[in-house]
Amino acid sequence: MDYGINIWGENNFFIDNDRLRINYANQPALIDIIKDLEDQGIKGPLLLRFPHLIRKQINSLYSNFKQAIKEFDYKGEFKAVFPLKVNQFPTFVKPLIKIAKNFNYGLEAGSKAELILAMTYNNKNAPITINGFKDKDMIRLAFIAGFMGYNVTITIEGLNELNSIIEVSREYDKFPVFIGIRIRLHTSGVGVWAKSGGYESKFGLNSTEIIEAIEILKKENILDKLKMIHFHIGSQINDIGPLKKAIREAGNIYADLRKLGAKNLSAINIGGGLAIEYSQWENKRDRNYSIREFSNDVVYLLKEIAIKKNVPMPDIFTESGRFIASPSTILIAPVIELFSQEYNAKALRLKEKNPDLIEELFDLYNLINETNYIEYFHDALDHFESLLTLFDLGMIDLIDRSNAEILVNLIIKKAIIFATYKGFKNKELKAINEKTQEKYLANFSIFQSLPDFWGLKQRFPIMPITKLNMSPNRSATIWDITCDSDGEIPFNKETPLYLHEVDLSKESYYLAFFLVGAYQEILGMKHNLFSYTNEAIITFDENGDYKIEFLERTQKIRDILIDLDYEIDEIENLLKENLQNTKLDEEEKKELLGELFLLLNDMVYLKD
Ligand code: PLP
Numbered sequence: 319m320d321y322g323i324n325i326w327g328e329n330n331f332f333i334d335n336d337r338l339r340i341n342y343a344n345q346p347a348l349i350d351i352i353k354d355l356e357d358q359g360i361k362g363p364l365l366l367r368f369p370h371l372i373r374k375q376i377n378s379l380y381s382n383f384k385q386a387i388k389e390f391d392y393k394g395e396f397k398a399v400f401p402l403k404v405n406q407f408p409t410f411v412k413p414l415i416k417i418a419k420n421f422n423y424g425l426e427a428g429s430k431a432e433l434i435l436a437m438t439y440n441n442k443n444a445p446i447t448i449n450g451f452k453d454k455d456m457i458r459l460a461f462i463a464g465f466m467g468y469n470v471t472i473t474i475e476g477l478n479e480l481n482s483i484i485e486v487s488r489e490y491d492k493f494p495v496f497i498g499i500r501i502r503l504h505t506s507g508v509g510v511w512a513k514s515g516g517y518e519s520k521f522g523l524n525s526t527e528i529i530e531a532i533e534i535l536k537k538e539n540i541l542d543k544l545k546m547i548h549f550h551i552g553s554q555i556n557d558i559g560p561l562k563k564a565i566r567e568a569g570n571i572y573a574d575l576r577k578l579g580a581k582n583l584s585a586i587n588i589g590g591g592l593a594i595e596y597s598q599w600e601n602k603r604d605r606n607y608s609i610r611e612f613s614n615d616v617v618y619l620l621k622e623i624a625i626k627k628n629v630p631m632p633d634i635f636t637e638s639g640r641f642i643a644s645p646s647t648i649l650i651a652p653v654i655e656l657f658s659q660e661y662n663a664k665a666l667r668l669k670e671k672n673p674d675l676i677e678e679l680f681d682l683y684n685l686i687n688e689t690n691y692i693e694y695f696h697d698a699l700d701h702f703e704s705l706l707t708l709f710d711l712g713m714i715d716l717i718d719r720s721n722a723e724i725l726v727n728l729i730i731k732k733a734i735i736f737a738t739y740k741g742f743k744n745k746e747l748k749a750i751n752e753k754t755q756e757k758y759l760a761n762f763s764i765f766q767s768l769p770d771f772w773g774l775k776q777r778f779p780i781m782p783i784t785k786l787n788m789s790p791n792r793s794a795t796i797w798d799i800t801c802d803s804d805g806e807i808p809f810n811k812e813t814p815l816y817l818h819e820v821d822l823s824k825e826s827y828y829l830a831f832f833l834v835g836a837y838q839e840i841l842g843m844k845h846n847l848f849s850y851t852n853e854a855i856i857t858f859d860e861n862g863d864y865k866i867e868f869l870e871r872t873q874k875i876r877d878i879l880i881d882l883d884y885e886i887d888e889i890e891n892l893l894k895e896n897l898q899n900t901k902l903d904e905e906e907k908k909e910l911l912g913e914l915f916l917l918l919n920d921m922v923y924l925k926d
Contacts, residue, residue, distance in 0.1 A: 320333060323779075323781070325597055326832065327779075328595075330342075334347070336786050338783045338784075338786060342858065343863070344858075344861075349784050352783070352828060355852075361852075362872055363651045363762035363851035363923060365839070365853045368856055370857070380396065380398070380423075382609045383636075386616070386617040394584075394620070394633045397633055397635050399426040399447050401449075402425055403432065403837075403840075404640060404642070404643045407839060409870070411439060412439070415440070418441055418444060419441045419444075422441070424444035424469075425440045425446055425447075426448070426449060427447075428449050429450055430456050434459065443469065445470075445635075447498065448473060449521075449548070451479075454485065461487070461490055464494025464495040465490075465494050470496065472495050472498065473498035473546065474499055474500065475500050475522060477523065483497065493543060496546065498545065499528060499546075500521055500547075501528060502521070502527075503564050504563075505551055525571075536579065541580055543582070545585055546586070546587050547568060547575065547583065555592070556604050558612065565615070569586065569619060572623075573629045576630075588616060590637045590638045590640065594640055594645070594833055598779050616634060620632060639836060640836040644834070647838075648834065651829050652826060653820070653828065654799075654924060655822065656822065658727060661724045666724055669718075673705070676722060679698060679726065682698050686729060688736045691733045695747060698726050698729040705719065706719070734747065755795045755809040756819075758795070760796055760797070760798060763842075765798075765802070765846075765848070766842040766851070767851060768834065778832060780829055780830070782830070783830050784828070785827070788818060790816040791816065794817040795808050802845065817829075844881075872921050874919050876919055878922055897910055
């Protein structure tokens with residue numbers, strides 16, 4: 319069982335005997351990094367960020383487009399910006415900016431706060447593009463960025479924004495930004511994130527509005543500022559077909575605008591949407607193209623249109639975010655309980671004299687083997703039914719019922735192990751295994767760390783990071799620690815996840831969730847007051863050894879309450895008062911208060 323690592327892993331990780339290793343530098347095992355962090359007192363869920371994987375993705379984007387440009391003798395340039403909405407956290411953005419310098423890779427901002435980040439951190443000659451709805455202050459910020467020397471393009475989402483730009487420009491004696499127009503294409507992407515494109519989309523100008531915009535720009539004598547047209551047909555475009563249609567549509571609009579006099583219009587911004595392969599199952603692949611095919615198609619189609627319409631080949635801009643950010647981040651959640659472990663032989667409370675059916679179950683449990691397991695499994699289920707009926711009739715007691723539950727579960731477990739050796743030839747056992755999944759309780763919150771699973775059922779690759787030389791035989795449902803039944807990744811026969819039988823009193827077991835670097839943290843919710851996880855940036859030194867370059871602990875209980883605008887002094891005083899008003903003696907009150915205040919300063923996640 320390789321958990322589909324060859325489908326989604328992009329050669330970034332590999333299984334070496336029992337453990338998962340990072341395929342970079344000295345190839346550390348993930349478990350060793352985790353143990354190292356645990357030695358520094360880190361407990362609970364952990365986000366690991368790997369800047370070398372950001373670099374790999376940026377490099378892949380640029381080198382594929384460069385290759386396509388060379389291959390098709392394309393005359394325009396390739397340029398790209400990172401859309402900050404995908405991940406605004408400093409632990410991601412700061413390493414990205416360092417890597418971006420060599421590529422002249424810029425930033426895209428969709429709000430005033432993101433624009434401030436772009437104006438603060440962007441590399442000087444790298445482009446800044448500005449999308450989203452804008453008020454005059456946002457346009458003023460864009461002008462200030464232009465005055466700082468940044469190469470800024472404000473993309474208008476509607477005609478009123480163009481009018482605002484014109485009004486703001488009158489406040490200054492120079493016009494230090496370029497203008498882009500977001501076009502409302504006919505084409506939209508496919509899948510859960512497809513709504514950003516198409517005629518019903520929230521964004522962009524239709525053909526009539528585009529012509530009107532050109533007329534306004536001409537009238538104001540600033541048509542030379544129009545540099546770019548922009549579209550975005552949705553995130554995670556799984557099918558290349560709609561993208562090709564969108565490129566043809568946008569290419570023709572570009573050519574016609576040039577003919578209408580937009581002589582400085584020199585770039586087509588194809589937005590984001592470049593998909594990531596999230597699937598762990600060969601027959602459920604998400605994406606039907608590679609980055610090579612994507613870049614070839616964009617370059618080839620734009621060249622074809624430019625030649626046909628006799629206009630210069632435009633520069634190609636992309637704003638791909640998911641593709642750049644997803645692979646760099648792994649979420650690690652320690653498993654803290656396996657629910658079937660309640661069914662342990664040690665928990666049996668056999669009596670001097672047990673009901674006959676219990677005695678028989680006990681024999682089945684002791685004598686089950688690889689030849690009789692199907693028959694014994696059937697017998698056990700049959701006996702269990704009878705014992706439950708006897709309980710309803712008041713003929714056996716709660717202790718007998720508990721013994722029956724334990725024995726039947728132990729028999730099923732043994733039968734599943736024998737069936738695994740034989741490749742699950744027995745359909746009934748396979749079905750039972752699928753039905754009686756093991757519940758793995760993991761120390762994390764789906765709402766905080768995988769909101770797209772909660773909201774859109776987006777699957778992320780999941781695998782354990784140890785025991786990989788052993789066959790996982792438990793069909794697994796993952797429970798998070800929130801008090802919400804939505805905090806669950808249920809076993810699904812179509813996309814099955816099997817995990818190992820583990821004795822957590824003897825060993826640790828961690829689940830890793832991959833490709834979580836895009837959108838997840840910022841969309842994450844503090845449901846049940848579970849907040850950001852622990853976070854570490856892992857880099858590699860010149861000898862190839864890994865380094866924990868940065869480590870931030872998850873929030874304390876008191877801090878998350880402060881975030882919600884509670885006055886912590888008020889909470890502390892009221893807690894103190896609640897203890898003071900009891901009949902406990904002074905010494906006990908003092909001790910409990912000390913303990914309470916320590917716990918208030920503890921982390922929000924579970925500790926053990
Ligand atoms: N550009 C725009 C305008 C967007 O709205 C988005 C996200 O939806 C992106 C770029 C990034 O898309 P992706 O992360 O799919 O590459």
